[in-house]
Structure formats: structure tokens, C-alpha cells
Amino acid sequence: MNKADQIIQEIGERPTAVRTAVLGVLLNAGSALAHPEVLERLKNLGEFDRVTVYRVLEWLVIHGLAHKVAGTGRACRFQATHPDTTHRHAHFQCRECGKICCLTEIEPKLTNLPEHFTVESIELNIKGVCDDCGRHIPR
Amino acid sequence: MNKADQIIQEIGERPTAVRTAVLGVLLNAGSALAHPEVLERLKNLGEFDRVTVYRVLEWLVIHGLAHKVAGTGRACRFQATHPDTTHRHAHFQCRECGKICCLTEIEPKLTNLPEHFTVESIELNIKGVCDDCGRHIPR
DNA sequence: TCAGATTTTGCAACATAGTTGCATAAACTA
DNA sequence: TAGTTTATGCAACTATGTTGCAAAATCTGA
Known part of the structure; x- marks a missing residue:
């Protein structure tokens, strides 16, 4: 089974196609990704709506599966939370x-x-x- | 003479009306201000173009008279650098x-x-x- | 397994934040 | 004061993100 799928199921939420795909992209990325980058990488996995991706990214943050980083540009970046990264x-x-x-x-x-x-x-x-x-x- | 005026002259730059006004607003603010807030407070001092205000804010940062803070929202906030605030x-x-x-x-x-x-x-x-x-x- | 309720998704339109190009205005320099 | 440089204002544009709503997917209890 997919790693992303598994993580989402572990917190008792629905592992939908978009959620799994987005979390998968974040997990595979070596660094924090901005929304357009996530969208770009999702193209290999199917067609996803940009609004849905925005919502899924927020959803991941709310559920503690990703965190939001403010960089130098205006766009926020998102990174999957690995078990070894603490809140601080x-x-x-x-x-x-x-x-x-x-x-x-x-x-x-x-x-x-x-x-x-x-x-x-x-x-x-x-x-x-x-x-x-x-x-x-x-x- | 105006405090803002004085600061700008001290670094050998032109203390234009917009620069003086914007820096004055930042100096009087107790906290970092986002662009719309700066614009709002400038209304008491005259009519200023929003693009010019964006440019002046950047100019202040470049010249070390203000710094840019990334907050929770998407908008950057700006704060006048006081002599007692270090880089860290x-x-x-x-x-x-x-x-x-x-x-x-x-x-x-x-x-x-x-x-x-x-x-x-x-x-x-x-x-x-x-x-x-x-x-x-x-x- | 089906009917109804809930959740998720996709689309369109909108909102906010910031940028660029260019002409005019202001300030500086010789 | 004329010419040059710098700053400003306006319009249009781009980037980033949000909202409303209807359709699709999923879940729940009978």
C-alpha cells in the first residue's frame, strides 16, 4: 500500500485520490514545495484541479501532515511532516x-x-x- | 525637522514627500504594518499612489531603514528599523x-x-x- | 444493497498582493 | 537655466489564493 494512503488512514481520515497524490508528492520532495510545483508534479499522476490542491494542502496542514513555510517570495511552501521533525x-x-x-x-x-x-x-x-x-x- | 526626514538625509538619500511620509508612518506604528495599513494611515498626510508606496517600502528595506516580515497571511509587513534592533x-x-x-x-x-x-x-x-x-x- | 446524508471535487468568478512599462513631474548638476 | 537623472502616478498585468455552488464520490443505517 501507498505510504501516503497509509498515513492518512492512520489519522482516521479519508485517503482520497487527491490527498494521497498531494501527500505523496510532498513526501517525495526533498524540500518544501510551492503550490505551482505541487501542481506540476501531480501532472504525472492525473488531472487535478488547482483549487482542490489548495484545499488539500490546507487540509494536510490542519491535520498535521504537512507544514506551511513562508519563504522570501509571496508564495507559501508546503512540506510533509516527517516523524523526526518536531514542532520546533x-x-x-x-x-x-x-x-x-x-x-x-x-x-x-x-x-x-x-x-x-x-x-x-x-x-x-x-x-x-x-x-x-x-x-x-x-x- | 521631521525625524523621518532626518534619518533619510543621514544616509545621504533624497527625503521626498512619499519617503518621509511612509517612514514616518512606520516609525509611529507600534508594530509591523502591511501595505494596506500603511496606505490607510497615509491618507491623513496626503494622496499617495499605492504603487509608489510599494516601491518606497522596498526602497526603505534596501536602504536598511525598514525590514520586511513574513506573517501568517500572504501579505508582507514592514517595520522601521530602530537603532536598538539588531539583525538578529x-x-x-x-x-x-x-x-x-x-x-x-x-x-x-x-x-x-x-x-x-x-x-x-x-x-x-x-x-x-x-x-x-x-x-x-x-x- | 439502496436511499438519503455528508464530504469532496471541479468550475467559474472573484479577491488580494505585488509588478512592469511608460509618460510626466520633480530634483539635482553643471 | 538646460540637460540629466531620479521619483512618481497611472494603467494594465501577473501571481497567489478564496468563495459559492453544483455535481460526484463516499459513507451510514435500514
Whole structure:
């Protein structure tokens, strides 16, 4: 059975064709994908409506199967939540290629947080130049 | 003389009417403002074109007089850089009222960053419920 | 397994956020 | 003050995302 299918069934929700396909795409991607990229990769798997894909991406986030990352551009990117990524981890976005990836080794530490704020999530976005681009592009 | 005017002159750039007005709005705001909010507040100061305001906001960022914060919505928010805010600081966005404010007391610490990534900026976004909303809205 | 209820999908239209090209206006320089 | 550069305003456009609604798919209980 499909990995994506399995994950959706495990949380007791309906593994429809679109959900399975979208989650599958996210699981296979090495980095966070923007909506157009997801749509592009779905073309190999069938015809899916862009609105439905938007809704499925939101659905995945609500059900904790993916998370939304705000990058440098205007578009949000989505990434499947792997069991080993906790709620508190960092994303790295490359200025050159725009790729976003999880840096699981980094644990953002909060010190001196004002007491009257209730914290629900922490996002640590690091921007710079990634390994690949740093090698190819002399600076 | 106007504070905004002065700041722009100090960096050796032209303090035009729009630039002074926009920077003034950002300086007076307690939190980061999205483009429509800036436009709204500018109405008291005269008629300004929305495209020009977009361009001025970008201009302020390029010249280091403001910084751009990605919030939960799609719109970017802009905040005047105060002398006491360093390049590495945190933003807090309230889930209820959407307000974004700087938390200068927090210093994001990076540990275990992979060596092959060149870091240019670090953004620590904390989401939750702010002081005001936490008091008014029982949860 | 069928009828009705619920959920999901697809389509069209709309909304929001931001960009581009270009002509005019303002500011600067010699 | 004339010419050059820079900034602004307007219109049109692109990108990203949302809403309403009807049709299709799925589920549930008899």
C-alpha cells in the first residue's frame, strides 16, 4: 500500500485520490514545495484541479501532515511532516535557487520570552546561500 | 525637522514627500504594518499612489531603514528599523489580532548549523496569542 | 444493497498582493 | 537655466489564493 494512503488512514481520515497524490508528492520532495510545483508534479499522476490542491494542502496542514513555510517570495511552501521533525525546527532558504529545506539539527532556543505571550509555534527561518549554489556561483 | 526626514538625509538619500511620509508612518506604528495599513494611515498626510508606496517600502528595506516580515497571511509587513534592533531578533505574531511586534529581548541562538551553508539573515517568528487578546478572549 | 446524508471535487468568478512599462513631474548638476 | 537623472502616478498585468455552488464520490443505517 501507498505510504501516503497509509498515513492518512492512520489519522482516521479519508485517503482520497487527491490527498494521497498531494501527500505523496510532498513526501517525495526533498524540500518544501510551492503550490505551482505541487501542481506540476501531480501532472504525472492525473488531472487535478488547482483549487482542490489548495484545499488539500490546507487540509494536510490542519491535520498535521504537512507544514506551511513562508519563504522570501509571496508564495507559501508546503512540506510533509516527517516523524523526526518536531514542532520546533528551522528552515533554510537559499537566496539563489529559492529552495527551502529543513535543518533538523538546529533547535531554536527561546530565552527571556515575555510571560504574557502564549506561544503556539516557533519558526526559525534562515536565509543565505545553500551548498549547491555556493559551489557553482563564485561570489 | 521631521525625524523621518532626518534619518533619510543621514544616509545621504533624497527625503521626498512619499519617503518621509511612509517612514514616518512606520516609525509611529507600534508594530509591523502591511501595505494596506500603511496606505490607510497615509491618507491623513496626503494622496499617495499605492504603487509608489510599494516601491518606497522596498526602497526603505534596501536602504536598511525598514525590514520586511513574513506573517501568517500572504501579505508582507514592514517595520522601521530602530537603532536598538539588531539583525538578529524575533517577531511575534498574534493569531487573534494579526499584530506583529518585535521581541528585542530574544536572541535566537544557532547551534549545529551545517558548515556549507552561508547564512545571511535569521528570522525567528513566534506565533501565538498576545497580551491584549489573551486577556480579552477566554480560551 | 439502496436511499438519503455528508464530504469532496471541479468550475467559474472573484479577491488580494505585488509588478512592469511608460509618460510626466520633480530634483539635482553643471 | 538646460540637460540629466531620479521619483512618481497611472494603467494594465501577473501571481497567489478564496468563495459559492453544483455535481460526484463516499459513507451510514435500514
